[in-house]
Amino acid sequence: MSFTVNRRFILPIALLGVSTFALVGCAEGAPSDSGSVEGQTVRISGGITGGEATALQATFDKFTEDTGIKVVYTGDKAFEGNIVTKVTGGSAPDIAIVPQPGLLKTLVETGEVKPAPEAVSDNVDENWSPDWKQYGTFDDVFYAAPMLANIKGYVWYSPASFAEWGVEVPTTFDETLALTKTIQEKTGAAPWCAGFASGDASGWPGTDWIEDLVLRQSGPDAYDDWVAGDIKFTDPEIKDAFDAVGEILLNPDYVNAGFGDVKSINSTAFGDVAAKVADGSCPLTHQASFLSANFLEAKNAAGETPTVAPDGDVYGFVLPGVEAGSANIEVGGEFVTAFSDSEATQQVLEFMSTPEWADLRVEQGGSISANLNADASLASSDLLVEAMELLQDPNTTVRFDASDLMPSVVGSGSFWKGMVNWIDGRDTDTVLSDIQAGYDN
Numbered sequence: 001m002s003f004t005v006n007r008r009f010i011l012p013i014a015l016l017g018v019s020t021f022a023l024v025g026c027a028e029g030a031p032s033d034s035g036s037v038e039g040q041t042v043r044i045s046g047g048i049t050g051g052e053a054t055a056l057q058a059t060f061d062k063f064t065e066d067t068g069i070k071v072v073y074t075g076d077k078a079f080e081g082n083i084v085t086k087v088t089g090g091s092a093p094d095i096a097i098v099p100q101p102g103l104l105k106t107l108v109e110t111g112e113v114k115p116a117p118e119a120v121s122d123n124v125d126e127n128w129s130p131d132w133k134q135y136g137t138f139d140d141v142f143y144a145a146p147m148l149a150n151i152k153g154y155v156w157y158s159p160a161s162f163a164e165w166g167v168e169v170p171t172t173f174d175e176t177l178a179l180t181k182t183i184q185e186k187t188g189a190a191p192w193c194a195g196f197a198s199g200d201a202s203g204w205p206g207t208d209w210i211e212d213l214v215l216r217q218s219g220p221d222a223y224d225d226w227v228a229g230d231i232k233f234t235d236p237e238i239k240d241a242f243d244a245v246g247e248i249l250l251n252p253d254y255v256n257a258g259f260g261d262v263k264s265i266n267s268t269a270f271g272d273v274a275a276k277v278a279d280g281s282c283p284l285t286h287q288a289s290f291l292s293a294n295f296l297e298a299k300n301a302a303g304e305t306p307t308v309a310p311d312g313d314v315y316g317f318v319l320p321g322v323e324a325g326s327a328n329i330e331v332g333g334e335f336v337t338a339f340s341d342s343e344a345t346q347q348v349l350e351f352m353s354t355p356e357w358a359d360l361r362v363e364q365g366g367s368i369s370a371n372l373n374a375d376a377s378l379a380s381s382d383l384l385v386e387a388m389e390l391l392q393d394p395n396t397t398v399r400f401d402a403s404d405l406m407p408s409v410v411g412s413g414s415f416w417k418g419m420v421n422w423i424d425g426r427d428t429d430t431v432l433s434d435i436q437a438g439y440d441n
Contacts, residue, residue, distance in 0.1 A: 038068025040344040046097030047079035055364035081200035092339035100404035123353035144337035145353040149370035152330040154316035171324040190257040193282035195268030206419030213241035216321040233436040257282040278306040293366025308381035414438025
């Protein structure tokens with residue numbers, strides 16, 4: 001499963017000198033000069049919660065042992081809505097894990113974000129492709145290293161159920177619609193489940209659907225123009241994407257498996273769909289590769305942790321394009337930025353930009369990294385190994401999540417809200433006008 005698209009960057013690129021980062025005195029990854037910071041605490045904040053937050057915290061155990069620096073991560077489900085207020089109010093964390101470049105830009109504009117240390121810049125040059133560095137760069141200043149990554153647009157399903165129904169993984173979007181119809185006819189139940197609920201961030205899973213269809217129907221150049229604001233939400237390319245997604249998400253015969261009617265999409269937590277796919281009550285769901293983490297906490301029909309494999313309880317395929325083999329890959333990811341320039345903070349930033357840190361987190365399960373020198377074989381499922389290898393492939397190019405690149409007042413504002421209103425029954429033209437109006441705010 002490998003796709004190549006033409007590369008075209010949207011944000012300015014700052015390419016700094018490449019140098020190799022050597023971990024001094026500790027093969028496990030502790031930066032140098034650790035003695036001067038022993039006993040200090042570095043506080044990190046982000047929107048990662050639950051089991052993923054526990055896994056994130058665990059990556060610092062050996063670092064703390066080696067350096068004496070205590071790292072405390074606090075997850076906030078309303079992080080996107082709270083972080084700017086905290087920063088402008090003087091209560092910023094030492095480090096923030098920011099899930100959208102658009103939000104990162106807003107934080108940079110407060111004047112409180114510190115440029116990334118030279119060692120972090122060197123690590124990113126060494127370990128990531130340049131397109132990842134550009135998303136943390138504004139006005140030629142590099143502020144934030146990439147952390148984890150995910151491939152958007154997976155369709156998760158049950159291989160055993162597909163075999164039982166005599167159906168195969170589709171190769172085009174039309175075949176996806178035909179598969180949906182076939183499953184509905186064979187089971188007499190809705191084939192898809194979806195969840196848009198995510199606290200103050202509710203609606204974002206719907207934006208992933210739209211972004212996938214813009215890429216698939218109108219192509220990467222149109223996608224880039226949309227991100228840049230040259231194509232408006234009210235233009236035909238975006239309405240076509242809404243209409244295509246609506247064939248599934250607005251069809252009461254097709255959703256919301258295991259949860260209720262169309263409107264129940266808005267009250268269903270985005271991660272809860274994993275449990276329904278795992279136990280067989282939801283045949284199909286559209287979500288990024290990070291849903292693997294939710295399957296680690298789900299149960300299959302036998303009450304056991306589901307296996308994620310081609311012949312396992314669940315597996316996934318990338319939502320196909322209009323033509324077979326033409327699908328483009330959309331990715332998302334987090335970025336690590338700092339509001340403190342203390343030595344302890346800089347050492348944590350340096351550590352988090354290494355392959356060693358990436359390996360620690362990937363080995364915890366449910367996540368992947370685009371770090372070119374991380375070990376993909378450590379990923380917790382066949383699907384995640386494939387996804388990580390795809391991200392590391394030098395021939396692979398990507399498009400970053402459009403809503404994450406847009407100004408936050410739109411990308412994580414009117415766009416998220418518009419998706420919720422659309423599911424609640426507001427007509428498409430009004431929703432598109434409402435989202436576009438976010439640019440005027």
